Amino acid sequence: MIETSNDSLPTPEGVLALVRPGGARGLRAWDAADALLLDTAHDYLREQPDARVLVVDDAFGALGLGLARARPDLVADNATLASALRANRARNPGCPPVAAPSDWRAPPSGPYDLVLLRIPRQADYLGWLLRWLNGVLAAQGRLLAGGMIKHLPDRSVALFAEAVRTDTVLPARKKARVVVCRRGEARLADWPDTWxxxxxxxxxxxxxxxxxxxxxxxxxxxxxxxxxxxxxxxxxxxxxxxxxxxxxxxxxxxxxxxxxxxxxxxxxxxxxxxxxxxxxxxxxxxxxxxxxxxxxxxxxxxxxxxxxxxxxxxxxxxxxxxxxxxxxxxxxxxxxxxxxxxxxxxxxxxxxxxxxxxxxxxxxxxxxxxxxxxxxxxxxx
Structure with missing residues (x-):
């Protein structure tokens, strides 16, 4: 068994040493939801190694660096991701380069075969993200949406049901949950709550x-x-x-x-x-x-x-x-x-x-x- 410290994230590709730039002492740069998302994504990529991958709202680079060999695109609302990726790639010199993240002012375009999403705490933002993702997910693509159970927004089950088709809700692991989905019919153009x-x-x-x-x-x-x-x-x-x-x-x-x-x-x-x-x-x-x-x-x-x-x-x-x-x-x-x-x-x-x-x-x-x-x-x- 690999021994890890509090800042070390075991992944299918090896152990990542991660820090949280600008954060308070004692705050970790990854959580169990990141680990579960990475394990689930690698299972998918073993069968679809050429899949086009998108990571949405990675916090401090755990997902982007953990999937670096798949050359994912990244989009995040939070500007801290860019500096976190630079800092954490420097701590992991064997990790392949990762593309600089884009943000919602100029988001990437699909189609994507595999999307990893960190579920946000805000219900409206989750509803917005799921509808945006329906526009970039390939017809047979998969969405892996994960988060810590205690941080999932109210009505998250209903929000997923309204926007996407849920294939599987994976068993919880270390208080983290991942939902496997396909794209639905809901689109941002038809949603009244963007503003x-x-x-x-x-x-x-x-x-x-x-x-x-x-x-x-x-x-x-x-x-x-x-x-x-x-x-x-x-x-x-x-x-x-x-x-x-x-x-x-x-x-x-x-x-x-x-x-x-x-x-x-x-x-x-x-x-x-x-x-x-x-x-x-x-x-x-x-x-x-x-x-x-x-x-x-x-x-x-x-x-x-x-x-x-x-x-x-x-x-x-x-x-x-x-x-x-x-x-x-x-x-x-x-x-x-x-x-x-x-x-x-x-x-x-x-x-x-x-x-x-x-x-x-x-x-x-x-x-x-x-x-x-x-x-x-x-x-x-």
Missing amino acids: KGYRLDDGLTFEGLPAVFSRDRLDQGTRRLLPWVARAVAALPPQARMLDLACGNGILGISALVRRPDLMATFVDVSSQALMSAGHNLARACPGVDAAFLHQDGLAGSEGPFELILLNPPFHDGGAVGDHIALRLLRQAAQRLAPGGRLLLVGNRHLGYHRSLRRWFSRVRQLDADPKFVVFEAGRS
Whole structure:
């Protein structure tokens, strides 16, 4: 029996050493669903070695690298996959090269004989994915959809029944499940739930694609932050540089641009569907106003400096909950803030961001609070 460590994934092709770039200590880069998907896929590929393979929403490269000899195409909403693939291929020098992943702004085209899908936690996103996959799966192709049972979305059985034809539900293994499917008749063109949204009291409407956080309602943290955004942009000089970091549907940055269309705005998000949603909403709210949209995990390049940074940081990382993403974004924001600039942040009260802010900012002030959320302003001398 092969001995493995916590970061080692046994696969039919050998053991992969995998890390989770940018994650908190103790979070693993693979789980039992990855292992079960790989075992099932290799059984299929032994009979169909020339199959054209697609991997959808691989998290940190376990599936892409585990199937590298099959030369799969990869598409993922999350920008972290690209950096994870680079890091993990370097840790596994015997692994064949893997193609760079695409995202939903320019997805690959089929037909594919075999598709591996990590089942998302969001029910709407699963419904969207299954309908999109029906358009790229070959007539006799197979879809292997897998996830950890505790993370499967509500109504997942009904969602599969509505969209695809299920051949087999494999026995659970280490609390993971894989469903083997064929393509169904449902298509995105006939689905009414691709976009969902809401209207603000001032008449602005915001819509989001299925992978976007709080796409059909204004989340309470953003509601608490919005009045302070309006006050902050009123004090900015002409053509000041503004960053909406972890922008989601773009509500913070777009609300600023409605008041100050002269601002030089940048929207950053790890989700390609979030950026698509922000661009869609900007075009409707501010026709003719240009902005930069960056699909990346935080501030990875030479962006900035910015006179104003807006941030409602995520605290979910897949199935993990914590402040490790927010702390990384705060550190990056401090490095990109212009002299005299300000960061506006809303966060969950229990995460204690006031302590973290003081690590990187010399000026920290609480602006507002309720029992769940706190709004801070921070700057550097």
